[in-house]
Amino acid sequence: MPYKVLVLTKYGSLGGSSRYRFYQYLPYLKSQNFDLTIAPLLDNQYVTNINNGQRNFTNVLRSYFQRLVRLMRDRDYDLLWVEKELFPYIPEWLEHKIIGNIPYAVDYDDAQFHIYDYYGSKLTKTLLASKIDRVMAHARLVIAGNKYIASRAERAGAKHIEIIPTVIDLDRYSIKNSIDPSRALNIGWIGSPGTSTYLKSIQSVFEDVYRHHNCAFTLVGAGALTLGNLDLNIKKWQENTEVEDIKSFDVGIMPLDSTPWEEGKCGIKLIQYMACGLPVVGTPIGVNQEIIAHGVNGFQANNLHEWTEYLSKFASDPQLCAEMGAKGREMVESKYCLQVTAPKMAQLLRACI
Template identity: 45%
Template sequence: MKVLYLTKYTSAGASSRMRSFQYFPYLENSDLKISVSTFFNDRYLETLYNGNKNSMLILKAYLKRFFVLFTVFRYDRVVIEYEIFPYFPAWIEKFLSKLGIKYIVDYDDAIFHNYDLNANKWIKKLLGNKIDQVMKFSSVVVAGNQYLAKRAKIAGAKKIIIIPTVIDLKEYKTKRDYESKKFRIGWIGSPSTYKYVENIKKGLTAFANQRDAEIVIVGAFTQHKSEPPFVFVPWQKHTETQWIRSFDVGLMPLDDTPWSRGKCSFKLIQYMAAGIPVIASPVGMNKEVVTERNGFLANSSEEWYNSLSEYAENVSLRKKHGVEGRKIVEKKYALQVTAEAWKQLLMNNGNI
């Protein structure tokens, strides 16, 4: 069976890497022949992470995707990440549906809010229900969490399956030594999501200075320079898990907005996979992932401070929560668990 994946990014883009590319070896072992066509290339991602946008690269992306659409009839399945053309009506998705192309569409973010909550009134007016239409015309919507699944249901999606964003257990060794000379607070993400850390930066700085702790930020390197107690390091695939394993606690602050409620708590899952206890804002899926077994939910500055203090002062609690977090990931948030759901979905012999 031949499957075409229309992803937004190459494997260098976190969403495409975790929602699509990491599954390919498993799917191909199930007699599925995978072809992939990305929308944006690596060069576009490099300019984006440096705070720029290249209009020529964007134009080339649209042209490339347009010509790829002429090949969809060669495949038994078509999987679309988010949408076919960003900031363009759902005409193509509707057309494919009318032609009998039973496409599957996958979401790990509330990208519908790019349109229905856009500050530009014309985008909001013309494209406000664009993603609802993409969901409606699809044969299956794969949602990363309940918030996204609820939107698909409201949109009138025919079938909805929840598959969280997960990690490959083989890539995550667990923390062994929970004793540390210097308490290390960690965060990993992209430059665009570092804004959530900045919302609690003042409190983090005060805590770190009082406790002689350090705060390691992985992934926002292009925009910031290290200055105690903050250490900024670039994201690199081959060092990602090493940095996470070096943390004494992993953070996932969020603001309580519609966009944030659609996030799939992937940072938390990464920390937990490495045996790291977590502290997170009680927003969206975070409230499902974080329990009293593996971390703390913190809403106010006082709660963030108290949670950090608990971990700084109690090594055994760090270890207990870290070990329990890993168990949760092994049970619910591992590629080795969810790959089977994707395989069954794609091999369902047209009954979708």
């Protein structure tokens, strides 16, 4: 008999966290005797609207109601596979009552608990500060994207915790052609309008590097971002073109702030860059410190001076870009790809059932 699993993602397939942590696993899991029903809380139209700066709370409430009806009506599942929580900003005791005796596995690719205990309003902190801890404690399995999340699950009393990094599918990513030294070095970033604010912290770096080297800046998914008078090539993110867009880069970057929220990030940008054979520069916080082998596949930049120094190194040395890019691809092939993690995911979900 197949294993019946209700997959309760937060977003449709256009939501990055849902796409990488759930949707890309579905074909393999189906081949392993899993009968999967996909039920996102917020659909692709919601994701598109958010990226365009549009919010419709009536539609969100309707989505909550639809999920509630599904869970109350359809109980014939061996396992619920949940992204983060069933209903954001709803107390855990109510979620637990709705789930009843159906076992569930819960997956985190960011520090969702800090939405409530760190960034929340006074009322949110009072009512929900320990919500995610309770979700983790009641889960049959907590799948954490990194050690920071796993350590929180351990403190929460989770029964079973496994770390599975956020990964890419090697079948979708090929290595870019060698850098043409006669053209400008293309420094690239990929993300969403919500995360593009990190780029503002290194605006002066872009200006310094541009002033002294032949370089260009391409930002994919940044929305209507401006960085002073810099000439930015901003492209709209599209799933069917994202790999080719990344392959147009020569160096991939991931600047971050230094707060508890960033500790929970899973570094997917870095992994995408390296999968295409690009060297990287990133802020050494959280899992970035594990993904970036300093001086091997890229550089960890601790301050603005180091950001300028390392990007300047790449602008002056195409061979260094190629050598570090090759090392990055090797790391992705050995650790950060679906081909490595999918069998483990199937084993874990099967064990839950």
